Amino acid sequence: MLHVGVIGAGAIGGQLAALLDRGGLRVSVTARGDSLAAMQAEGLRLMGSTGEHVARVEAAAALPESSPPDLVILTTKASDTAEALDANPVARRVPVLVVQNGLDAHGRVARLVGHDRVAAGISTTAANSLEPGLVNVTASGRLFIGGAERARFAQLLSPAVPDVTEIENLVGAQWTKLVINMVNAPPAVVGLSVQQSVADADVRRVITASMREAARIGLASGVRFEPLQGLTPNIIRMLARAPYWASEQVPKRMARTMGDVPNLGSTQQSLARGRLTEVDILNGAVVEAGRSASIAAPVNAAVTRLVHEREQGRPALTPAEFRSAVSE
Template sequence: MRDGRRIGVLGAGAVGGALAALLDRAGHEVLVTARGEHADALRAHGLLLTGGWGESVHPLAVVDRLPADLDLVVLATKAHDSAAALEAARECDGVPVVVVQNGLGGADAVRDALPHSPVAIGLALFAASLVGPGRIAITGPAGLTLGGDAAALAVALPLLTEALPAPVGTAGDVLGAQWTKLLVNQVNALPAITGLSVQQVVAHDALRRLLVASMRETAAVGRALGVAWATIGPVGPAAVDALLAERAAPGGSLPGEDVPRALAAGMGDEPNPASTLQSIRRGRTTEIDALNGAVVAAGGRAGIATPVNAALVALVHGVERSGAFLAPEAVVTAVERGLGDR
């Protein structure tokens, strides 16, 4: 074994695979779980990382179960796969875990499965795509924000700070950071429905207005719940205020319309499919219920109507079933009743 720590990654997809490659590059022994053709390619050829952090090949150990003698476990599956994935880590109860997922609830899944493990939450700001079996491309090189249990942070923070070629910061209020990331992740649904990149969605006037409407609902629910919004990239308390403003911005834009524009601009020219579209293209169940669906569920608790988010959830599930993307005009028609007079 090389010098360094021994780290297990549950879910070596786009984000988990990128982190596994970077940790391997930093000199650690990395064990991963994966499935299907991706797992076969990792076993045969290692993981090829390309894009914004350079090109390199990483001989990761693909395992069915993680051993007990790990220094850190990274849970990077889709949120709805957490419970099943954690079955492969039953021997790791007590090992610090960092959950790097979209949506809410990952920490609860870890505490249910591994009650003695301290848990940190990681919010990936970088964009990664699984472009083929054993191949991951960094399409948006950015950092990572961590929060959660001090014992988990004490292990995860130095390891990830050393491994990532981008800033790794901490959030004092991890729930506020998760809600900000949930607001950012509103960019996922419309690409999954249309097959377009995030940049193409934001450039399309009608789709951008639907995106703003779903963001406005998310901001309203978070505000009703008393969320202390963190700042992630261009999104933070000022963006929430802009989204919830009563008046249009100068030039006739919707309130908050500059928020998705800023997100798209920060992604650069490389088309960003977002994670939900990647799942659609691979024929996998998406995490939409942990994204827009989480907004709908929280809105129900807060007494805030979320018809746009509910419509987007239904449309994503429709594409999951049919495999057929919708034209932008069809999307607008399908959700306009939810928009009402917004």
């Protein structure tokens, strides 16, 4: 039986682990604190659009060394990567699928583990994990896999994980996901769900402006965007160049695909757990790419700053305060 190790059983990692367990694979996961205790006592519970399942995974603080997994899926926050790999040396000996936000996460992991048997995963699933040991999938999506080991992982995971798709244009797909992820941080600043944030005219204005900056900088950097989650290269070009009234249709459409169950986004979920967010590799990555392309990204810079202030305990802003704090 194939043995899969999942490092970081949060929203996406927990969803993948539960699906793999439901598919009959042996699954080991890493977790900590209340989440670890809940999984050891009651299993990993999956609910929502991918169905209900209680996964009897092998949960521990680190993956087993005595009976190591055949492959590893890394789903921690990018900021936790080095620490997670240090705690799980088995990742240095087996193929690794990196399912993280941001640009070139798999390249960083390959350098840390010292081998190139690394693939990159891009998940378009929306899920919440606010209760220990419970993952609620609010909108099921696809798992795109690129990189050197994409064929291996696609073949092994496809029987258990729905809609696994291989991609060749990995950089373009990562950039498209980055544009999509511009809906991630603003809800954390105002304390609303993604759907509520897009419905509010002030917050939607900021989201649309941040997406436009990301699209413009990507295009100026020569990125060949990959179609992802309904966001095609033509739509991204429109987003970058069209008037605001046309561009704002993009986040509106994205919110509709999320359904009625409130999705908080990973940034707000990190704040709820008292942890640092990924804003530096999302909105912050747009700012850095803009510097390289000599294009300013004031909206994304402001969003990054405001999320860091929330990490330090600043109360949520009202939508009107948020818009006034962001300079387009």
